[in-house]
Amino acid sequence: MNTTRLAVIGAGAIGRTHVDRILRAPNLELAGIADPTPAGEALARSVGAPWFADHLSLLDQARPQGAIVATPNATHVAVASDCLARGIPALVEKPIADTVADAKRLVDAVAAHKTPVLVGHHRRHNPINRRARELIDQGRLGRLVSAMVFAMFLKPDSYFDMAWRRQAGGGPVLINLIHDIDMLRFLVGEITSVQAVDSHAVRGFEVEDTAAAVLRFDNGALGTVVVSDTVASPWCWDFCAGEQGQYPRQEVQSHFIAGTHGSLSLPGLALWGYRGERQWHAEMTREQTMVHAADPYERQLQHFAAVIDGREAPLCSALDGLRTLQATLAVHEAAVSGQAVSCTLPG
Numbered sequence: 001m002n003t004t005r006l007a008v009i010g011a012g013a014i015g016r017t018h019v020d021r022i023l024r025a026p027n028l029e030l031a032g033i034a035d036p037t038p039a040g041e042a043l044a045r046s047v048g049a050p051w052f053a054d055h056l057s058l059l060d061q062a063r064p065q066g067a068i069v070a071t072p073n074a075t076h077v078a079v080a081s082d083c084l085a086r087g088i089p090a091l092v093e094k095p096i097a098d099t100v101a102d103a104k105r106l107v108d109a110v111a112a113h114k115t116p117v118l119v120g121h122h123r124r125h126n127p128i129n130r131r132a133r134e135l136i137d138q139g140r141l142g143r144l145v146s147a148m149v150f151a152m153f154l155k156p157d158s159y160f161d162m163a164w165r166r167q168a169g170g171g172p173v174l175i176n177l178i179h180d181i182d183m184l185r186f187l188v189g190e191i192t193s194v195q196a197v198d199s200h201a202v203r204g205f206e207v208e209d210t211a212a213a214v215l216r217f218d219n220g221a222l223g224t225v226v227v228s229d230t231v232a233s234p235w236c237w238d239f240c241a242g243e244q245g246q247y248p249r250q251e252v253q254s255h256f257i258a259g260t261h262g263s264l265s266l267p268g269l270a271l272w273g274y275r276g277e278r279q280w281h282a283e284m285t286r287e288q289t290m291v292h293a294a295d296p297y298e299r300q301l302q303h304f305a306a307v308i309d310g311r312e313a314p315l316c317s318a319l320d321g322l323r324t325l326q327a328t329l330a331v332h333e334a335a336v337s338g339q340a341v342s343c344t345l346p347g
């Protein structure tokens with residue numbers, strides 16, 4: 001079996017998840033860990049991997065075939081660009097960057113160095129979403145008309161002990177809703193404009209605790225999303241999709257997509273439609289798809305190995321990362337301005 005040597009840059013919460021998944025995969029090898037902290041060094045020692053205080057030493061000495069950039073958002077573009085400049089493909093954690101202009105620099109670097117970036121919007125790798133996309137692509141929903149998303153949960157008060165989480169940009173829109181926006185882009189289509197309102201009425205911090213947005217897609221579909229980190233609610237992907245053991249799983253649905261010929265609820269993958277007459281007095285049928293459960297982080301790493309080998313194109317490219325970031329930032333912009341914000345690509 002061919003093995004792919006991957007390095008992890010940034011050994012915090014998600015970096016450790018990647019280290020764990022690399023160690024579990026027989027075809028992946030951990031080439032090294034870069035993180036300046038004693039905790040990063042201790043992690044490398046505990047798993048027997050070479051440790052580096054900075055990513056340049058790691059890239060130049062360990063020479064991995066691919067690097068996972070799991071550092072804070074503001075560093076993503078600089079660190080990933082250093083990987084690309086050495087011809088090393090990068091899996092860059094979400095969000096791809098802090099700003100659309102920075103994201104564009106990384107998109108340009110991918111083209112300049114002819115080296116791919118995969119952005120870590122891991123939900124795309126969940127078999128539930130892959131099957132949902134197939135059903136939509138097969139036309140089972142007909143023409144897509146509307147989508148509705150709930151991203152509502154309760155973060156503990158201690159979460160806000162860190163100052164940046166109480167300030168603009170540290171809230172549920174950029175941290176959490178960005179995953180749902182990427183899912184909508186993956187399943188429904190390109191987002192062309194965003195209207196939104198937000199509120200910080202419950203926690204009273206500068207950062208929003210709740211936001212509601214209306215999305216327009218390029219195929220004419222309309223969507224609504226509500227995100228809140230201050231409600232005692234089970235209606236969010238992290239609770240009902242079962243991707244992460246740290247949340248108690250709930251038997252509810254969080255994402256609803258409707259078209260002229262069918263509608264789909266997720267993560268349950270129930271597909272409703274009409275066999276005969278198509279109108280609201282007629283009988284409806286419900287078709288249930290059961291997919292094999294799989295860890296999207298494992299799947300994402302296997303896909304990254306295939307991207308490195310040139311067998312697959314990135315399922316979430318740098319341009320995807322940019323467009324998802326742009327639509328997410330547009331929620332903030334629209335809430336502040338009270339105007340619809342169009343999502344046109346930077347030149």
Ligand SMILES: NC(=O)c1ccc[n+]([C@@H]2O[C@H](COP(=O)([O-])OP(=O)(O)OC[C@H]3O[C@@H](n4cnc5c(N)ncnc54)[C@H](O)[C@@H]3O)[C@@H](O)[C@H]2O)c1
Nearest residue numbers: 010011012013014015034035037070071072073093094095
């Ligand atoms: N896809 C997901 O499910 C998911 C989940 C959580 C976080 N994230 C993203 O992953 C990134 C990291 O988040 P986190 O929660 O793990 O943060 P974290 O603060 O727990 O970890 C970041 C780590 O990066 C290290 N670091 C900082 N600068 C570095 C540098 N220049 N070189 C090497 N190491 C450096 C820090 O020492 C720290 O250990 C963020 O962009 C976040 O949005 C993604």
